[in-house]
Each structure stands twice: as structure tokens, then as C-alpha cells.
Amino acid sequence: MPQASFSSKEFADPELCKGLLRTLRDELDGPLRFMEVCGSHTVAIFRSGLRSLLPEGITHLSGPGCPVCVTHDSEIAAFLALAEKDNVTIATFGDLMRVPGPKGMSLKQAKAQGARVQVVYSPLDALALARQEPERHVVFLGVGFETTAPGVAATIQTAAAQKLENFSVLCCHKLVPPALEALLQTSAASQQEVGAASQGGIDAFLLPGHVSTILGVQPYAFIAQQYHTPAVVAGFDPADILQALLLLVRMRKQGKAEVLNQYSRAVQDNGNPRARAVMDAVFSTVDAPWRGIGLLPGSGLAIRPEYAAFDAMQRFSLTLAPTPEPKGCKCGAVLQGLLTPPQCPLFGKACTPANPVGPCMVSTEGSCAAYFAYGNL
Amino acid sequence: MSDNYILLDYGSGGKSAQRLVSQVFVRHFANPVLETLDDAALLHMNGPIAMSTDGYTVDPIEFPGGDIGCLAVNGTVNDVAMLGAVPKYLSCGFIIEEGLPMDVLERIVASMGNAAKKAGVLIVTGDTKVVPKGAADKLFITTTGIGEVQRTPAPSGHNAKPGDAVLLSGSMGDHGLTIMALREGLPLEMETRSDCAPLNHMVAALMQAIPQVHTLRDPTRGGLATTLNEIAGQSGVAIEVEESQVPVNPGVAAGCAVLGLDPLYLANEGKLICIVPQEFAEQALATMRSFPEGAGAVQVGTVLEPGKGLQQGQVALRTPMGGRRLLGMLEGEQLPRIC
Numbered sequence: 001m002p003q004a005s006f007s008s009k010e011f012a013d014p015e016l017c018k019g020l021l022r023t024l025r026d027e028l029d030g031p032l033r034f035m036e037v038c039g040s041h042t043v044a045i046f047r048s049g050l051r052s053l054l055p056e057g058i059t060h061l062s063g064p065g066c067p068v069c070v071t072h073d074s075e076i077a078a079f080l081a082l083a084e085k086d087n088v089t090i091a092t093f094g095d096l097m098r099v100p101g102p103k104g105m106s107l108k109q110a111k112a113q114g115a116r117v118q119v120v121y122s123p124l125d126a127l128a129l130a131r132q133e134p135e136r137h138v139v140f141l142g143v144g145f146e147t148t149a150p151g152v153a154a155t156i157q158t159a160a161a162q163k164l165e166n167f168s169v170l171c172c173h174k175l176v177p178p179a180l181e182a183l184l185q186t187s188a189a190s191q192q193e194v195g196a197a198s199q200g201g202i203d204a205f206l207l208p209g210h211v212s213t214i215l216g217v218q219p220y221a222f223i224a225q226q227y228h229t230p231a232v233v234a235g236f237d238p239a240d241i242l243q244a245l246l247l248l249v250r251m252r253k254q255g256k257a258e259v260l261n262q263y264s265r266a267v268q269d270n271g272n273p274r275a276r277a278v279m280d281a282v283f284s285t286v287d288a289p290w291r292g293i294g295l296l297p298g299s300g301l302a303i304r305p306e307y308a309a310f311d312a313m314q315r316f317s318l319t320l321a322p323t324p325e326p327k328g329c330k331c332g333a334v335l336q337g338l339l340t341p342p343q344c345p346l347f348g349k350a351c352t353p354a355n356p357v358g359p360c361m362v363s364t365e366g367s368c369a370a371y372f373a374y375g376n377l
Numbered sequence: 378m379s380d381n382y383i384l385l386d387y388g389s390g391g392k393s394a395q396r397l398v399s400q401v402f403v404r405h406f407a408n409p410v411l412e413t414l415d416d417a418a419l420l421h422m423n424g425p426i427a428m429s430t431d432g433y434t435v436d437p438i439e440f441p442g443g444d445i446g447c448l449a450v451n452g453t454v455n456d457v458a459m460l461g462a463v464p465k466y467l468s469c470g471f472i473i474e475e476g477l478p479m480d481v482l483e484r485i486v487a488s489m490g491n492a493a494k495k496a497g498v499l500i501v502t503g504d505t506k507v508v509p510k511g512a513a514d515k516l517f518i519t520t521t522g523i524g525e526v527q528r529t530p531a532p533s534g535h536n537a538k539p540g541d542a543v544l545l546s547g548s549m550g551d552h553g554l555t556i557m558a559l560r561e562g563l564p565l566e567m568e569t570r571s572d573c574a575p576l577n578h579m580v581a582a583l584m585q586a587i588p589q590v591h592t593l594r595d596p597t598r599g600g601l602a603t604t605l606n607e608i609a610g611q612s613g614v615a616i617e618v619e620e621s622q623v624p625v626n627p628g629v630a631a632g633c634a635v636l637g638l639d640p641l642y643l644a645n646e647g648k649l650i651c652i653v654p655q656e657f658a659e660q661a662l663a664t665m666r667s668f669p670e671g672a673g674a675v676q677v678g679t680v681l682e683p684g685k686g687l688q689q690g691q692v693a694l695r696t697p698m699g700g701r702r703l704l705g706m707l708e709g710e711q712l713p714r715i716c
Contacts, residue, residue, distance in 0.1 A: 012697070014621075014697040014698040014699070017698040018698060018699065021698075046702055047696075047702065048696055048698065048700060049694070049695070049696030049698065049699070049700015049701055049702050050698070050700055051700070051702070052700045052701045052702060053698065053699060053700045121561070238698060372705070373703065373705040374702040374703050374705070375691075375693075375702055375703030375705075377686065377687075377693060377701045377702055377703060
């Protein structure tokens with residue numbers, strides 16, 4: 001999905017990065033397993049070659065940070081059911097096109113078979129489409145975390161103000177903090193089970209820069225307070241990530257657990273209250289299914305009754321039918337940092353980007369897809 | 378032409394079709410072989426022949442730096458040239474959507490005529506079909522080219538050897554990003570233009586100067602990354618590329634940052650990859666740099682023996698800060714219909 005970029009040349013400077021790597025190596029005082037929960041971080045860490053340079057002892061885990069990857073089979077099934085309807089045009093971000101549903105069917109295949117599926121760059125483009133085609137009903141697929149949800153909420157408000165009757169949103173938005181909480185609970189449980197300090201557990205979090213522009217820092221406070229795990233909101237250039245890792249190492253050394261903001265050039269500590277207000281006005285919090293993880297309490301958004309006219313679930317009387325997880329797929333364990341992608345028996349064999357079995361292989365930002373594309377050199 | 382728009386009549390084979398052929402195509406492609414207007418072109422060729430065909434469906438059909446016409450000529454000329462051959466003759470097939478403005482068709486055909494002249498090839502035979510509105514998008518062109526192979530074995534994707542230098546004739550991603558930005562209506566801070574150009578003159582000089590050229594390929598769709606993966610696979614070798622050495626124009630780099638694209642996967646229409654034994658690298662670079670289309674030529678990588686950290690068919694990228702990662706193949710489409 002397109003994101004505003006605060007990328008800057010200074011933060012990609014090779015000499016700066018080499019210096020930070022040296023400091024990191026010097027200050028590291030024991031193994032550190034950190035997890036990022038943002039597809040852009042996954043890609044940045046692999047693409048920059050940073051992964052191959054991390055000091056021995058630092059383990060990079062890719063969590064459930066790709067919104068496409070965590071979109072549940074049952075939600076994809078609903079997208080496909082809508083695409084099959086006469087007079088419905090599906091408007092979607094491009095990265096959902098390839099995601100396979102329960103029977104291996106994707107929006108791309110549905111389009112080839114005659115469904116009207118239009119790739120858009122913003123929910124407002126979907127609104128424009130609805131105005132251009134008054135005889136068709138345009139459904140925007142609302143997928144994404146707190147970064148994209150405010151824009152979709154504002155679009156629904158605009159549609160309401162314009163009394164648009166042929167537009168609705170299939171709302172599958174998900175929230176990051178509840179997923180982090182679920183991960184920390186699993187991590188704590190697995191550590192107790194295994195009895196080892198750092199086997200399958202998460203020592204620290206690299207928090208998502210884009211999501212945090214909306215949330216700010218406060219919603220993550222529980223990570224430090226309840227789970228005594230250090231966390232840093234980080235930008236996406238190599239020096240951002242290295243600086244954040246250094247902050248994590250230093251906190252751990254000092255026995256401190258706090259939530260710090262490395263990405264202050266884009267993230268304000270209180271986030272974007274206006275965007276959150278719009279989101280709250282249109283959406284309410286619900287339990288939501290995450291692919292590979294399952295139902296997480298309070299982790300999704302649904303359209304409030306005031307805006308029911310724009311809720312595709314209601315307009316088309318859709319329900320999310322339970323679907324089984326793909327056989328042999330270890331995405332759940334990968335998303336929780338319990339396994340690395342190459343440890344899954346399907347990885348690179350039955351499951352490849354051309355023929356993905358599990359969610360982590362589907363999107364280019366998924367952790368399995370990143371391992372596959374950029375290698376483990 | 379009397380009509381302002383292409384009508385279905387123009388594909389009928391009757392008088393209006395004849396007028397279109399003589400007043401548009403023959404006029405702009407002017408050469409004695411075509412002008413006989415027999416059922417086939419009579420050609421005289423020497424030695425082994427290289428042949429290539431390609432369909433062009435780019436949207437939009439006119440863009441900064443070129444149009445579908447010069448693309449259809451240069452694209453096929455370049456494919457033939459990549460065998461170290463001298464391209465001689467082209468055929469062209471037009472599928473025109475009813476209602477295409479006549480002046481647009483004239484511009485495109487004139488552009489093809491100019492491109493052929495620049496490349497030194499003759500367009501000797503062709504065909505025109507007009508399809509009802511909606512059955513095609515404005516204009517599709519298919520060209521086939523043949524050329525004389527200068528040396529056997531000809532340069533090939535199967536010939537890259539460990540120790541060879543991987544050379545690039547210039548900047549990456551100009552064509553792909555220009556088309557993408559235009560199509561999506563994305564305003565870019567800096568102007569970009571397609572690099573659409575014939576490469577056959579530069580190839581002829583390379584073949585003359587360095588008979589030891591192992592591989593020539595033009596990184597069109599899928600870009601540098603995809604083409605290098607193909608070569609590594611065909612030759613059973615590994616390749617390592619130094620990211621900081623790959624030239625990317627500032628406008629393309631800025632556009633890629635905004636759109637989340639990687640210039641190494643974007644199409645090029647006037648660049649080539651040349652793989653030569655390392656001892657001939659400097660000479661090959663000097664030869665390329667003596668042509669405007671090769672002014673930015675640089676060595677970007679090395680061919681490696683597989684097994685030392687990289688498997689056969691793999692391409693690795695050394696990043697500016699010294700990291701190393703795979704540079705894989707493009708999965709599916711990055712953008713549709715760019716050439």
C-alpha cells in the first residue's frame with residue numbers, strides 16, 4: 001500500500017550505518033531477539049542488507065506486520081463472494097489481488113473470469129469511481145492497520161455527507177496493539193513451557209513507524225509496564241533501525257523497559273488525535289480473526305450503526321464463515337516468532353510467492369516472502 | 378488522408394485500405410523493397426540469421442522520450458542485436474482500434490520511419506487490421522526483425538563464465554518509471570523520460586573491438602534483476618552486483634521512493650548488459666562510452682562460481698553499507714503493459 005515517506009538520504013548513509021553497527025556490536029551484552037511488526041520494516045531490514053550485518057546474538061523476528069498477510073481466509077472469501085455479484089465493482093489496494101482464498105481463488109482470478117475489480121491508490125479513488133458509475137455499486141475493501149483506517153473513515157464520512165448510495169466499505173481493518181498483547185502472552189507462555197530465557201521468546205519490539213504516526217507512543221505503554229519488554233518506535237531507513245536497536249540494547253543493559261520514540265521526525269508522542277477522532281466516529285472495536293493466529297479480542301474495527309448504509313457486510317448480508325487453516329502451514333508460529341520461515345516444511349517447496357500456501361508468503365511484505373526473495377545470506 | 382479517424386473500411390483490403398498503405402505506411406517507411414508492394418519482400422542475406430519478434434501494447438502510446446512506434450522498431454532491433462547480429466529488415470503488423478485519430482497514426486508511423494532510419498534497418502513488409510471500437514486499445518504493433526550474425530558462437534545468455542565482468546551501458550528504470558508515472562497520473566518532482574534507443578551501432582562496435590564478448594542482453598521487462606537471474610540460470614553461474622555502482626537517474630530514484638518501486642526491476646528500452654572476461658572490461662566500457670547511448674557505461678558486478686555462498690542461478694546484491702542479499706526474480710507483474 002502506498003505510504004508517505006519520511007525516508008531521507010542521511011539515514012541511509014553507509015558510513016553512518018557502519019558506525020552504528022560498530023557501536024551496536026560493542027555495546028551488545030547478550031543475545032537479543034527483537035521482533036518488528038510492520039511489513040515496511042521487514043522489507044527495509046532485508047533490502048538494505050542489514051540482516052546480513054547484524055551482530056551475532058541479535059535475532060530478527062518478523063511479526064504480524066503485513067496487513068495483507070493477516071487478512072483472514074474468511075474475509076478473502078467475503079471479498080470473492082462480493083466480486084461475483086452482478087453490478088458490483090470491487091475497489092482495492094493492489095496488494096490484495098493475489099491473495100488466495102479458501103479454494104485457491106484470488107481477486108486476480110475473479111477479474112480474469114469477468115468480475116469488475118479496480119486497483120486504487122486511495123479510498124477516495126473508490127469514491128470517485130462510485131460517482132462515475134452510478135449504475136454500479138462500488139465496494140472498497142478496507143484492509144490495513146491504524147495507518148489506513150482513518151483515511152477510510154474519512155471517506156465514509158464524505159460519502160455520507162454527499163449522500164452517495166452506491167458506495168460501501170467491507171471493513172476488515174485491524175489494530176496493532178491488541179496483536180502485540182497477544183504475542184506477549186504467547187511469548188510468556190512459551191518461555192514458561194520451554195523454561196529457557198530466550199528460546200522462542202521476544203526480548204524487545206521494534207514498533208511500526210507509520211502506525212505510530214496515528215497512535216503516538218502511549219498505546220504501547222503496556223508492553224513496558226505489564227510485560228517489562230523494551231520497545232522503540234522506529235523509522236524505515238537503515239540508520240533508523242540501527243539507532244532503535246541500540247536504544248533497545250541500552251535499555252536492556254540498564255535493566256529498564258520503556259517505550260521510546262526514535263522516529264520523532266515523523267511520529268509525535270501523542271500521534272494524530274484528529275485522525276483517531278475520525279476513526280472513532282466511524283468505527284467501533286470488535287473481535288477479529290487474524291490469519292495464522294486466530295480470533296483476537298478487540299483487535300478489529302467495524303462500521304458503527306450510524307454509518308450502516310456504508311457497511312458492505314450489512315448491505316449484502318455477508319457473514320464470515322469459519323475456514324480451516326491450510327494443512328502443514330506454520331504461518332501462525334512464524335508470525336509469533338516461534339519459527340523462522342525456512343523451518344516450515346512447506347517453505348520454498350509447496351509454498352512459494354508464485355503459489356503461496358500461507359499468508360506470510362502472499363504479500364511482498366510478508367516474512368516468508370521476504371526470506372524467499374532476499375535470502376538468508 | 379481524407380478521414381480524420383480510422384474507420385473499419387481501412388482494414389477491408391479495398392480502396393481505402395490501399396490509400397492508407399500508400400499514403401501513410403509506404404510514404405514514411407520509404408524503401409525500394411517495400412515499394413514493390415508484392416505479397417512478400419524479396420531479401421538478400423549472408424550467413425547465419427538472427428530473428429526476433431515482439432508485440433507492443435504500451436499504454437499510453439505516446440510518452441516523454443518516445444512512442445509505441447519507435448519502441449516497436451528499437452525493441453526488435455535491439456533483440457536481434459543482442460546476438461551480436463547486424464539487424465537488416467523488419468516486418469510490422471498493425472492492429473488499429475476503429476476511431477483512432479488519423480494524425481495520431483501518422484505521428485506513430487513517422488516515428489517508426491525515423492527510428493528505422495536511425496537504426497539503419499528497412500521496414501520491408503507489413504499488415505494492417507482495423508478492429509471495432511473496444512476490441513483493442515488504440516493501437517497494437519508487432520514487429521519481426523532479422524539480422525546477419527557476425528560471429529559464431531554468437532553471444533548468448535548461456536555463455537557467462539565465473540570471473541567475467543558484468544557491464545551496464547547506462548542508467549536503470551527510465552522507461553518503466555516514465556510509463557508508470559504517466560499511466561497512474563502521478564505527479565513527479567523531477568521529469569523523467571523513456572530511454573528508448575537503438576543499440577545496434579554500439580553492439581557492432583563492441584563485437585568489432587572485443588570478439589570475446591560472452592553475453593549481451595537488453596534488460597527490458599523485469600529489469601536488470603530479472604535479466605541477470607535469467608543469465609545466471611542459463612549459464613549455471615552466480616552473479617554478484619554492487620548496488621552503489623548501478624546508475625539510477627535522480628528523477629527515477631525519487632519516483633521509485635514515492636511509489637515504492639525498485640529501479641532494478643523496472644523496464645529499460647535502450648540499455649544493455651554486456652558480460653566479458655574481466656581483462657576486457659575496460660576496453661568494452663571505453664567502446665560503449667564512445668556512443669551517446671552508452672555514455673554512462675559502468676561495471677556493476679561479477680560472475681561467480683556457484684557454491685561459494687550462492688547457488689547456481691542466484692544473483693546477490695552487495696548493498697551500500699556492505700550487506701548482502703538475494704536479488705530475486707520479479708513475481709508476477711510490477712506494472713502491466715509497459716512495452
